[in-house]
Amino acid sequence: MATQLPVFMLIFVISCLGFISLCKPILGFLKWVWVMFLGPPKNLKHHYGSWAIVTGCTDGIGKALAFQLASKSLSLALVGRNPLKLAATADAIREKFGAQVETRNVVIDLAKTSGEEISKTVEDPIEGLDIGVLVNNAGLAYEGARFLHEVDSEVAESIIKVNIVAATWITKAVVPIMAKKKKGAIVNVGSGSYGGFCSYPLYTIYAATKA
Incomplete structure (x- = not known):
């Protein structure tokens, strides 16, 4: 026992x-x-702030996210390289949601701008705004599958700059605002099909930068 x-x-x-x-x-x-x-659902405006920043917002996922955030009464800082597309997106948002949603357009070519310059370009138009949400959605890939040594050096450099460098420096510009008020949300859009969950042969740079 x-x-x-x-x-x-x-x-x-x-x-x-x-x-x-x-x-x-x-x-x-x-x-x-x-x-x-x-x-x-969370009240994004109450939990985080009254403004959101969306990069790559003139087409596809980025545009859909911008409209979703606007539907939650968040005003938007829209970041893109094409001023005409940015203006069209801003007009469409204002037309759908009215005066309750303000917009500011930030025109910048992320593939051709240095890191510190990206931060400065974003910081100026958002100064004084209650930034609560940042969506790093902008992405770049090369057209058509190809081996690494076949990818043009300039294209490879642009993909790395847009997918990694730009997202890093835009985040660096926004984090102090969120840190000061001790709240905020940052969404980095990756790719489940290309790099998040499986390897993607012949698109290795895109897969690595979006994993």
């Missing part, structure tokens, strides 16, 4: 530790389910 008790206690302790170790991922999963599917 004396030898059985310590064995029982050992099994009990191990079982408790195992149960405790299982609780953390289970609770994490339940929290994720609540946040993603069951809980009420």
